[in-house]
Amino acid sequence: MAKYTPMIEQYLKIKAQAPDAFLFFRLGDFYELFFEDAQLAAEELEITLTGRGGGTEERIPMCGVPYHSASTYIERLIEKGYKVAICEQVEDPSSAKGVVRREIIRFVTPGTVMEESMLTDQENNFLVTVVQSHSLYGLSAVDLSTGEIHLTELQDLSSLLDEILSYQPKELLVEHALLDREDIGTMLQKRYRVMVTPFSVEESQFEDLLKKVESQFPTFHQECSTIGLKKGLVTLYAYLQNTQKRSLGHLQRLHRYDAKQYMMLDEVARRNLELTVTMGEGKKRGSLLGLLDQSVTAMGSRLLKKWLDKPLLRIEEIQNRQDVVAAYMEHLLLLDDVRIQLKNVYDLERLAARISYGSATARDLVALHRSLAAIPDLKDLLRKLPSKRIHSLLVEVDECVDLQIYISKAIVAEPPLSVKEGGIIQTGYHEQLDQYRDVQKNGKQWIATLEQQERNRTGIKSLKIGYNRIFGYYIEISRSNLRNLPEGLYERKQTLANAERFITPELKQKEQLILDASEKSMDLEYELFCEVRNHLATHVGRLQKLAEQVAELDVLHAFAKVSAEGQYVRPEVHEGDEMVVVAGRHPVVEALARDDQEFIANDVELNHQSRQLYLITGPNMAGKSTYMRQVALITILGQIGCFVPAESARIPLTDRIFTRIGAADDLVGGRSTFMVEMAETCQALQEATSRSLILLDEVGRGTSTYDGLALAHAIVEYIHDHVGAKTLFSTHYHELTQLEQKLECLVNVHAKCIEKDGKVVFLHRIVPGGADRSYGIHVAELAGLPPTVIERAKVILERLEVGNSESAVACAVSDQAHGPHISEIQEEPMVYQTDDPDGQLSLFDFGGAAKKSQEQEVVHEAEREVVVNAEELPEPRLSSGRSVAEEEVLAAVLQFDLMNQTPFETMQFVLELKKKLLK
């Protein structure tokens, strides 16, 4: 075993307590890192790697950062997803015997940062804990920087993952057993790049911790009724205690909820509807949040995001919000005044948290004072609004006047940044401090008088009294005047090139008094400042409550501002099933449209009796997806209490929105685009209720035409017959429009286009009936595909449209001069009858699949390419003209009972058929 010096031994002992963190080891004015920590930190922080002797022959790798600028380096490491343990000297080095005692005073992890510079004002910084208790998952999410804790229990893994992701956690604590069994952590880490910390509470410690938690949270017994919730909170608390190592008095607010209390928006829906960030660039601008976030305060922005994640399901709460928005909208001039007044309110939530955590500076207290001073004026303004709801809210607002007065008496109006160098406490606040300050002031006055006296006494006009940190106060006489100085008058202290410096016993005595007073007053000021901060910390609950109220008024003011600017109307959100939106618009597309672009409003009318499912056809770029999204966004806006972009709207309470929009693959999860498409669709089919809204955009396009059409058909039928959810289904399979004759509640609509001078013009108008054609070639032309390709496509299309598919294919195959790149293998168009009385898929003509070339050919199977050997093909034909395989397939298709199959079974069936054919 290597024998290290005592200091390195101490380092190693402490490092063992922080194996997964960089240990910042305080040595004088530096934090040093050693061994592997040093090697990695030097690389990550781009600082010089050095070394030092440590008692063994080999030098120990080392690097360090100055104490005063450490926060920048810590911030960089946290941003890169590391943890940092801060180890301080915890005894005075001058009185220490042997190595100075050191301890880790705090761990900084992405989920527990408190520093302003590492937080984003408008975003929460959540640390989420997941535990398992029997068959339930307990989830607790804390934002240490605001002091809020949310608790819930979930029944299955997929809702757990959705709930975790809704918090966008910076760090995830997962108990060991769960991590091993479900692989949740690894999955989240890989797919969503969340930092996962395995952490469990030992059984032997549970009861002790539970007692502490009970006394920490006043509402513990009301909120934590089940074992799962208790376990979640205890685990979270234990981790915070271990890492923060201080009292966490600002953690008092527990908010337990049942996910079913709110509209369910899973990760896919949030992403597809671009609720908080855009799909492409992941930016807030361009998302619904970006549009709505006209909040003035940071607390307001954070609350808005939470409201968007959890739209309400209770009419009364929705109406309460709407009442306030309506009142604001009736007094738009006042709305501007409210806005101005809100600007004076700083981030009360985070200020309160920092005060309680012990990291608030004197400037934070001044910011708190200013914020509190703005509240009475804000209340006066709001009182003018004729709204009962606002008035009852205002009655509950505690202005915290006592705290405001307390701060103004204790803290100066413009304190310095540092809390340890004085200049913070008001004169008159503390007698002893005033005395120290007098001594300093008088002492300086005394020195000025002495300077004048000595000039008079010596007759040397340039004599001056100066001060430096090494010699203290001194009398300085220039070299040229030295001869006028009587010998032995002063005691010589320092010789400079042009002057001599002297001291006198009297001067030194005064200096001692001044310096003592300065040092003592600085110490006393810090002590007093901490007292003030601690006193305020005892009122943290009041401040947090006020922060919540201001945030709510702020968000509702933002709703009113957006609604007024966008000419939104108050929707009637109701318990029934009917959705009628007249002249609805997509809030974001409309807001971002250029001035010369008019957004075309469209209606929607859905109900269970006759109009449950819209089958939307129409060319690409015609506005189908925009229309579908706008229906979902109007529903969400309605359920968060905002007004909606429409002429009028009746919105039924919707319990969940499912979306399958756009192409997305999941490479990390190993799922292809088509697989993701099917999984998302499957979730909608299995979990939607009659109160849900489903958006399915071109489902089936990710596979071959046959499979896609068959699946789309089956899915539409299934939703119509078995799910009953309101559904918008857009498709390019025009054949599906025939379903209107068979499915009672299916309504065909299409995005209207006209052709003008050989060009397609999108009207963006959703009108009844199915589209008559696709215009795909026109859109391809718009997209800039080479003219040769476009012309060629037009020829093929024309032939297909005449109905002579054989000739179209023949044309494509034989006319090599036009298209040498067109594959030699052509599938003939299928014969597809939707009006089969049995409701079964009646006939697939797979003839095309049997056309094989002599040598070798490539056959597409779903998304793979399979090379087939020429010897195995072709199969002999039967008298029907079909091969044995084709006969088998035909029989299977005819026997297949589509009505009683799930879409997955249908998909599997189709794939089986393909395999059979390709054998």
Ligand SMILES: Nc1ncnc2c1ncn2[C@@H]1O[C@H](COP(=O)(O)OP(=O)(O)OP(=O)(O)O)[C@@H](O)[C@H]1O
């Ligand atoms: N109602 C509307 N009023 C004005 N412009 C619109 C409207 N709807 C859509 N647009 C514009 O048309 C563009 C295409 O719309 P959208 O993506 O909804 O078409 P689509 O039919 O879903 O196309 P694809 O089938 O290719 O996905 C949008 O980016 C938008 O700018």
